[in-house]
Amino acid sequence: MSTALLEQQSETVMHFQQLFQEREQKLNGQANAPLPRLQRLAMDRLAETPFPTRRNEDWKYTATTRILAPAYTAGTEAELAAEQVKAANIVCLDAYVLVFVNGVFSAKHSQVYGMPPELTLWPVKDALKDDRFRPIIEAQLFHEENQVHNAFEHLNMAFAEHGHFIHVPKNVVVDKPIHFLYISETEDQAIFTHPQIIISLERSAELTIIEHFTGTVKGDAPYFTNVANRFHVAENANLKHYRIQDESVKAFHVNNTRVRQDRVSTYSGYLVDLGSRIVRNNLGAVLLDESTNTNFYGMYFGRGEQHIDNQTFIDHAFPHCESNELYKGIVNDKASAVFNGKVLVRQDAQKTNAYQQNSSLVLSPKAVVDSKPQLEIFADDVKCSHGATIGQLDENSVFYLRSRGLSDEQARALLQHAFLKEVLDFMPEEKVINASEELITKKFQGEF
Amino acid sequence: MLSIKDLKVDIEDKAILQGISLDIKPGEVHAIMGPNGSGKSTLANVLSGREEYEVTGGDVSFLGEDLLELEVDERAQAGIFMAFQYPVEIPGVTTATFLKSAVNAVREARGLEELKPVEMLRLIRQKADMLGIDHKFLQRSLNEGFSGGEKKRNEMLQMALLEPKLAILDETDSGLDIDALKIVSDAVNQLRQADRSFIVVTHYQRLLNYIVPDYVHVLYNGRIVKSGDKNLALELEEKGYDWIKEEVAAGIPSL
Ligand SMILES: Nc1ncnc2c1ncn2[C@@H]1O[C@H](COP(=O)(O)OP(=O)(O)OP(=O)(O)O)[C@@H](O)[C@H]1O
Ligand SMILES: [Mg+2]
Numbered sequence: 001m002s003t004a005l006l007e008q009q010s011e012t013v014m015h016f017q018q019l020f021q022e023r024e025q026k027l028n029g030q031a032n033a034p035l036p037r038l039q040r041l042a043m044d045r046l047a048e049t050p051f052p053t054r055r056n057e058d059w060k061y062t063a064t065t066r067i068l069a070p071a072y073t074a075g076t077e078a079e080l081a082a083e084q085v086k087a088a089n090i091v092c093l094d095a096y097v098l099v100f101v102n103g104v105f106s107a108k109h110s111q112v113y114g115m116p117p118e119l120t121l122w123p124v125k126d127a128l129k130d131d132r133f134r135p136i137i138e139a140q141l142f143h144e145e146n147q148v149h150n151a152f153e154h155l156n157m158a159f160a161e162h163g164h165f166i167h168v169p170k171n172v173v174v175d176k177p178i179h180f181l182y183i184s185e186t187e188d189q190a191i192f193t194h195p196q197i198i199i200s201l202e203r204s205a206e207l208t209i210i211e212h213f214t215g216t217v218k219g220d221a222p223y224f225t226n227v228a229n230r231f232h233v234a235e236n237a238n239l240k241h242y243r244i245q246d247e248s249v250k251a252f253h254v255n256n257t258r259v260r261q262d263r264v265s266t267y268s269g270y271l272v273d274l275g276s277r278i279v280r281n282n283l284g285a286v287l288l289d290e291s292t293n294t295n296f297y298g299m300y301f302g303r304g305e306q307h308i309d310n311q312t313f314i315d316h317a318f319p320h321c322e323s324n325e326l327y328k329g330i331v332n333d334k335a336s337a338v339f340n341g342k343v344l345v346r347q348d349a350q351k352t353n354a355y356q357q358n359s360s361l362v363l364s365p366k367a368v369v370d371s372k373p374q375l376e377i378f379a380d381d382v383k384c385s386h387g388a389t390i391g392q393l394d395e396n397s398v399f400y401l402r403s404r405g406l407s408d409e410q411a412r413a414l415l416q417h418a419f420l421k422e423v424l425d426f427m428p429e430e431k432v433i434n435a436s437e438e439l440i441t442k443k444f445q446g447e448f
Numbered sequence: 449m450l451s452i453k454d455l456k457v458d459i460e461d462k463a464i465l466q467g468i469s470l471d472i473k474p475g476e477v478h479a480i481m482g483p484n485g486s487g488k489s490t491l492a493n494v495l496s497g498r499e500e501y502e503v504t505g506g507d508v509s510f511l512g513e514d515l516l517e518l519e520v521d522e523r524a525q526a527g528i529f530m531a532f533q534y535p536v537e538i539p540g541v542t543t544a545t546f547l548k549s550a551v552n553a554v555r556e557a558r559g560l561e562e563l564k565p566v567e568m569l570r571l572i573r574q575k576a577d578m579l580g581i582d583h584k585f586l587q588r589s590l591n592e593g594f595s596g597g598e599k600k601r602n603e604m605l606q607m608a609l610l611e612p613k614l615a616i617l618d619e620t621d622s623g624l625d626i627d628a629l630k631i632v633s634d635a636v637n638q639l640r641q642a643d644r645s646f647i648v649v650t651h652y653q654r655l656l657n658y659i660v661p662d663y664v665h666v667l668y669n670g671r672i673v674k675s676g677d678k679n680l681a682l683e684l685e686e687k688g689y690d691w692i693k694e695e696v697a698a699g700i701p702s703l
Contacts, residue, residue, distance in 0.1 A: 400536045403496055404550035404606060405524040405557065414549060418540025418589075 005065070009050055012068045016046065019074065020158060034128035038141070042157035051151040061338045061370055062280050062309045067252040070190035070222055074159060075102030078185055085109045088183055088214050091438075093431040095179040095210065096121075098164065102184050102223075103193025105162040119174055120167040124198060127165035136200050137165055140230040143260070150282075152254045156194045156228035163196030168205035170234075177208040177242075177429065184215035184223045184251065192224040199230070201237035201265075208240040210432065214275070217250040222277070227255040233265040235289075240268050242432050246439050247275035249304060255281045263289035263318075270427045272436050273300040273308050273329075274443055284313035291320045298327040299423040301416075301443060302335030302367075309338040316349040316379075325356040328423050330416055331367035339371045343386070347378040356386040361393060361419055363412075413444045449474045449645050450495075450515075450614055455506035457487075457494055457670075464490045466670035467506070472614070477646045479656055479681060482667035483689050488649045489533055491667070492618045495647075496530035497523045511613065525557030527613030531603040531620050533649075537591040543602065544586040547572050551609050575608040578638070580631050596623035604635045615639070616647045621655040633658030653685035666692055 020043050024031055031040075051068060052059040080101050089097065098121075099109035105123070115121060120133070127133040141157065168174060182195055201207055213225055225247060233239045239259075247253050253276040259267045273279055285294045300308045308331075314323045323343065331337050339358040360369040371388040393415050401411035420440060424433045450472040457465035464487050472478055480488050494501050495508065497520030508515040510526065518526060538546070551571070552562045563571065576583060579601050591599050600620050607615050617636070621629055636646065636659050648659060656664070656678060664680040665672045668689070673696050674680065684692075 394536075396536050397538050399498065399520060400532070400538070401546070401550075402519070402521040403524055403530055403532075404546075404610065405521055405554035406549055407521050407553065408519075410549065410553060411521075414541055414546075415538070418538065421540050 005053055008065060008068075012051070013047060015071060016155065016158070017043065023074070033125075034134065035125040038128070039158050039160075042154045045149075046151055046154035046158055049149075049151045049154055058311060058340065061336070062278065062307065067224060067254065067278055067280075070224070072190045072192040072224055074161075075104060075184065075191040075193045075223070077101050077104035077106060080106075080109065080183060080185070082109070085181070085183065088181055088212070090179065090210070090212070090431055090435040093177070093179065093210075093429070093435070095177040097179045097181060100162060100180070100182045100193070100195065102191055103162060103182070103195065116172060116174060118169050118172045120165070121178065122165050124160070124163035124165045124196065127167075133165060133167060136167065136232075137198055140198050140200065140232055150256065152226055153228045153256050156196060156226050156256070159192070160194040160196040160228070163194070163198065166197065166199045166207065166209070168199075168201045168207050168237075170202040171204045172202075173206040174208070177210050179210040179212065182211070182213045182215075182225065184225065184247070186215075186217050186221045186223045187219040188221050190221040190223060192226055195225065195227045197229045197231075199239065200232050201234055201239055203234050204236045205234070206238045208242070208429070210242040210244070212244045212246075213253065214246050215248045215251055217248040222250045222252060223248070224252040225254070227253075227257070229255075229257040231257070231259045231267065233259065233261045233267050235262045236264045237262075238266045240270070240428065242270045242272075242427065242429070244272045244432070244436060244439070245275055245279060246272075247279070249275055249277055249306060251276050253279040255279075255283075257281075257283050259283075259285040259294075261285060261287050261289075261292045261294065264291045266293040266295075268295040269297065270432070271296065271298040271310075272424075272439075273298070273310070274439055276306065276308070278307045278309075280309045280311070282311045282313075284315070285323070286315045287317060287321050290318045292318075292322070294321070294323040295426070296323075296325040296327070297423050297426040298329075299420045300327070300329035300337055301420065301440060302329070302331045302337055303333050303443065304335060305333070306335045307337075308335070310340070311338075312341045314343045314354070316343070316345045316352045316354060318348060319350045319352070321349065322353040323355070326423060326426070327358045328360070328420060329369070330361045330363060330419065331369055332363040334364070334366045336368040337370075339369075339373070339388070341372070341386075342374045342376070343384070345375070345377040345379050345382055345384060349379045350381045352379060352382040352384065354382070354384040354386075357388070359389045359419075360391075361416065362390055363392065363416075416444070417441075449511060451507075451509045453507045455491075455494070455508060456504045457490060458502045458504050459490070459500065463504075464501075464670050465494070468667075468670070468672055470665070470672065472645050472647070474645060475640070475642045476663065477640070477648060477659060477661045479648045479650060479661040479664045479678075480667055481650060481664060481681065481684055486667045487670045488667050489618055492530060492616045492647070492649055495616055496520065496528060521553075522557075524610070525554055529607050529610055529612030529615045531600070531607060531615065531617045533618040533622070535591050535599045535603055537589070537593070539589045539592050541590045542587055543590050544572065546590045547586070547606065547609060550606065554610050572609065575605055578608065579605050579635050581605055597625065597628045600624060600632065601628065604632050608635060608639060613643065614645050614647070616649070618649045619651065620648075621650055621652055629655065630658065653681045656681045668692060668696060
């Protein structure tokens with residue numbers, strides 16, 4: 001690392017340490033409660049773990065220095081009008097809703113009545129005090145199977161105050177999706193928030209969660225959403241995970257989601273990125289046993305100066321596992337997108353079915369896409385394919401649509417929509433498809 | 449309605465249309481025939497607004513407007529409809545969505561209100577029934593995986609919905625079996641009216657038994673070398689094009 005970078009990083013970390021100490025001082029004897037102890041541990045780790053820089057191959061295209069430059073403080077709950085929350089909600093979706101305003105859980109805006117009694121949905125802070133759950137959470141937080149945790153994850157753990165823990169016991173099918181709605185709003189003070197969801201699905205349990213990140217930057221000060229999720233999907237369990245990210249285009253967003261899957265389990269991620277000035281998603285699935293099913297369906301759409309970086313990792317270590325990965329995206333104006341998808345098929349992972357595809361449309365001469373699908377195969381009896389295409393809109397199609405009276409703009413919007421729709425169509429929940437489509441339409445119309 | 453005067457068109461510096469003149473009055477049906485490569489599709493494409501053609505001379509006026517100055521979507525809105533020889537497939541856009549967007553775009557340009565979803569659906573279904581198109585096609589991606597005949601019928605469905613002033617059919621009959629041909633011809637005949645004209649490009653006299661033209665023109669080497677009534681098509685069916693080529697070689701004036 002260059003000295004300038006080193007200096008900036010140590011300044012950043014010092015700033016974080018100072019914030020951390022200020023908060024600790026306010027704890028008044030609570031510092032030895034389980035959560036503050038974990039946070040102290042994470043803070044120590046953060047001090048030892050440099051933030052990745054562009055010299056790091058996996059971070060080549062994304063400058064963390066820009067994300068870390070503002071002098072953030074922890075978000076505090078702001079008054080939000082009920083209409084504002086309603087506008088951010090998913091129309092007609094029957095779900096349990098947890099609303100977080102500037103990272104702070106807002107009971108007032110949330111709706112969690114009527115949850116199945118077997119289900120545990122607790123603040124991590126409380127769950128850690130329960131002997132049944134503490135070992136589960138700690139196992140989730142500290143496993144480092146095949147991947148070392150990065151500084152953003154330590155930062156999240158050090159500052160996450162409103163993380164939630166979900167435990168679904170065996171054979172329980174949760175009747176409605178759990179919707180985590182994160183709304184941030186800044187004016188002249190930059191804030192960071194640390195959303196955290198830790199999920200443990202026991203054998204044959206089923207759950208759908210929706211993360212939705214949105215917000216507004218009213219003044220000059222950006223906000224930074226730094227997410228870290230840990231999901232464990234036990235044998236024959238099924239987790240559906242939607243993530244809709246339409247943050248302010250002045251915001252920064254880093255999302256680390258690690259999934260661990262046991263035998264015959266299914267994880268499906270439906271991932272929509274529309275917002276943020278810079279967004280970096282690390283999504284990884286470690287397959288711990290045979291016959292798992294892993295699906296990553298991602299779509300992204302960048303305009304203006306947005307930068308959208310998706311890194312995915314699927315680690316096949318056992319036989320008969322299947323993974324499907326499809327990422328499609330559009331970049332326009334000066335936007336850039338990165339797709340770096342690693343699929344590792346280890347020697348013992350015979351009969352693996354791994355499919356990976358990344359397709360992008362680049363609609364302006366200044367827009368850029370870097371696509372790197374990587375398939376590393378060490379087993380010999382597998383079915384794997386991967387591919388990347390980068391193209392423009394098909395002008396024959398544009399002409400055809402225009403010859404039926406659609407304007408050039410309408411024709412192009414329709415075709416872009418169709419391109420992205422292929423990914424949305426994998427979503428089982430139609431209301432989330434509709435909500436995503438509406439956001440895409442708004443984006444076409446330049447509303448954000 | 450449409451008046452083409454001495455139209456000359458190049459593609460990649462090659463002269464394809466070498467002075468075409470044609471006058472089409474409201475309600476008329478003009479058939480254009482001619483050997484492969486003679487320029488029939490080129491003429492149709494230039495009228496529809498394709499950009500890869502270079503107009504090097506002549507004028508085209510449509511309902512008093514300079515057609516060549518209009519963008520392709522403006523032409524469609526003004527009432528030109530081109531049924532393509534090879535309609536493109538557009539994955540991800542359902543036929544229904546496409547039809548709705550097109551109908552509303554054209555209505556808006558013509559100063560009409562957008563149709564309500566229910567009215568739209570009723571209209572689309574009614575026209576689909578007229579053309580014997582199964583409603584399940586409406587939910588499929590536009591033309592994707594449609595057979596040749598299904599694509600052509602889909603073109604006719606669009607024509608029926610967009611109610612053009614001038615419809616140009618480029619080999620809509622090619623690849624249709626006899627039943628489909630009848631359905632397509634019936635649709636065209638139903639749409640025939642005093643203020644709507646048709647240009648029908650075809651290789652086969654068979655179509656003209658169903659859609660009886662007012663005029664038949666023979667295009668050869670980028671020129672209209674012969675014009676006549678429907679009997680000219682019968683003559684061509686019987687004798688082929690050689691006699692016309694010979695006449696042209698001998699310098700016998702057309703008409
Ligand atoms: N895009 C193009 N680039 C180059 N040459 C072209 C192009 N389109 C047409 N041509 C040429 O222009 C000439 C006229 O073609 P056109 O398609 O108009 O013929 P046509 O009369 O419709 O023939 P067919 O009966 O086979 O459909 C042909 O020589 C063709 O090769
Ligand atoms: Mg042709």
